[in-house]
Amino acid sequence: MAVVVNPGLDRSGGGVVTATKGGVTVTEGGVTVTKGGVTANEDRDTANKGGVTATEGGVTAIEGGVTTAEGGVTVIEGGVTANEGGVTTAEGGVTATTRGVTATEGGVTATENGVTATKGRVTAAKGGVKATEGGVTANKGRVTATEGGVTATEDGVTPTKGGVTATKGGVTATMWLIMCSV
DSSP, X not given: OOEEOOTTTOOXXXXXXXXXXXXXXXXXXXXXXXXXXXXXXXXXXXXXXXXXXXXXXXXXXXXXXOBOOSSSOOOBSSSOOOOSSSOOOOSSSOOOOSSSOOOOSSSOOOOSSSOOOOSSSOOOOSTTOOOOSSSOXXXXXXXXXESSSOBOOBTTBOOBSSSXXXXXXXXXXXXXXXXXXX
16 A cells, blocks of 8 residues: 655654555644544544544543443443433433432332432322322422222211211211111
8 A cells, every 4th residue: 555645744743644545544743533433533533433432521422322431421322321410411321410319201100309209100298298190199398199999087087988987086976877867
């Protein structure tokens, strides 16, 4: 293969520039570039075409399944993961954590200051609150409610559907007893 040296780019002592036809290589100040699967290195920056990798200030990127890390950030396209300030996100089954927050798509779970939510049969806990869809349960200030045969207690009050019983301040009433007394 014929080697072509460009006199305008040749710097003896400053880093020799060399060009080769076909798969061209150029080095100047430690820089290397190769056509086809191109690699460039300048101040520790590296790029590879095809599955491209680039690092600059600790940054790494790979095209296709791309990974990028800058300030601790990592991103992967397809199943994307991002980590910045402790944040992680993955597309598809997405997971994100920010100051203890976690979310996953599909059966989504999110926790923020003790909050947890799951899609489908949703559960949420914030300030002690819990709710589940379908057979829903909610707990807030000692209140509990369940759909179907509903039970709720608030300040000692409990009603139950069917043969209803309610107690509040020591009072108890049952629906069939009320009907008989009437």
